[in-house]
Amino acid sequence: MITLPLALEDGIRTHSELEYPYESCGLVLGNFENGVKVGKELYRLGNTRESEAKRTRFEIDPSEMVRGELYARRNGLDVVGIYHSHPDHPSVPSEFDRSHAWPGYSYLILSVGHGFSVRLQSWELDPETKQFEEEKLVLNS
Amino acid sequence: MAVSVLVPTALRNFTEGNSSISVTASTVQEAIDQIIEIYPSLKKNLINDEGKLRNFVNLYIGENDIRHLEGVNTPIADGESLLIVPSIAGGSHGK
Numbered sequence: 030m031i032t033l034p035l036a037l038e039d040g041i042r043t044h045s046e047l048e049y050p051y052e053s054c055g056l057v058l059g060n061f062e063n064g065v066k067v068g069k070e071l072y073r074l075g076n077t078r079e080s081e082a083k084r085t086r087f088e089i090d091p092s093e094m095v096r097g098e099l100y101a102r103r104n105g106l107d108v109v110g111i112y113h114s115h116p117d118h119p120s121v122p123s124e125f126d127r128s129h130a131w132p133g134y135s136y137l138i139l140s141v142g143h144g145f146s147v148r149l150q151s152w153e154l155d156p157e158t159k160q161f162e163e164e165k166l167v168l169n170s
Numbered sequence: 171m172a173v174s175v176l177v178p179t180a181l182r183n184f185t186e187g188n189s190s191i192s193v194t195a196s197t198v199q200e201a202i203d204q205i206i207e208i209y210p211s212l213k214k215n216l217i218n219d220e221g222k223l224r225n226f227v228n229l230y231i232g233e234n235d236i237r238h239l240e241g242v243n244t245p246i247a248d249g250e251s252l253l254i255v256p257s258i259a260g261g262s263h264g265k
Contacts, residue, residue: 052261078261086261091228092235094255098178099233107189108179115262126260129226131180136260156183 030165031066031110031135031151033057038168040071041139042146045114049144051083052076056094057110057137058101066109066135072097086125087113110135110151117142120150122161132156135164171196171248175205180256184211198229199242201252216254228255 037057045053056072074097076087089111101108111134115121120140122130130136132154140147151166175191182189191208195201206213218224229236230253236244246252 054258054260085263086259088259089257091230091255091257092233094228094258095230095233095253098176098253098255102176102189111258111260113260118262123260123262125263129257129259131178131256131258132183133179133181 030064030167031057031068031137032167032169033068035168035170037068037071038149041112041114041137041149044071044073045139045141046144046146048076048114049141050116051080052078052085052087052114052116053139054087054089054111054113056097056101056108057112057135058097058104058106059109060105060107061109068109069106070104071112072100084116085118108134110137112137112139114139114141114146120148122152126152127154127159127161130154130161136161137166171246173201173246173248174251175201176251176253178254178256181212181215181254184215185209195246197242198231198236198244198246198252201246202229202242226257228257229253230255 055074057068059067059069074093076083077090078086078088120138136152139149151164152161153164173195193204
């Protein structure tokens with residue numbers, strides 16, 4: 030399970046609408062508390078794929094990932110999740126998402142239709158089956 | 171030399187949940203060898219069948235990618251941190 034303040038959910042929606050028709054991406058920083066991922070801050074990142082590919086793909090520059098990791102650690106946080114958008118596509122992981130996923134993180138996917146954010150879902154890779162399973166996402170104020 | 175290896179969330183299943191491992195090493199290779207000795211299941215996640223660093227794994231000293239330094243032979247100074255960074259990608263369509 031992952032919990033997110035409404036302000037963070039709004040941040041993912043705003044970022045993803047701004048990036049439309051391209052995929053947005055970023056980190057959810059927070060803590061692991063009693064087996065629950067508690068999101069506390071967003072860390073926006075750039076999608077480094079070339080312009081047309083960005084419509085259906087995202088990639089994070091490892092050096093940006095490093096800065097995110099180090100920023101999190103300096104502030105007593107962890108990278109608990111990775112978010113990205115699916116422009117004009119459901120908020121369900123693709124085979125490409127699955128084959129590039131790591132266990133441990135929440136993968137938050139936001140569908141964006143015609144420029145407007147629609148549905149946000151969270152997914153987690155099962156380390157045994159290597160398949161995504163939907164994860165409970167709790168929004169709080 | 172005392173070095174901290176910083177473990178990302180993605181690999182903590184293999185380090186009993188530890189986010190940082192202290193080792194004594196003077197190069198990246200020594201640090202990697204030591205963390206694999208402590209946590210053997212890390213090996214398949216870091217090293218490929220040819221004994222080289224996996225493509226989807228990046229190693230940084232501070233904000234410097236070791237691939238742009240001396241690779242696994244890059245020296246590490248006392249007190250420095252070696253950060254393991256997973257490559258992150260995805261997308262809505264296809265395989």
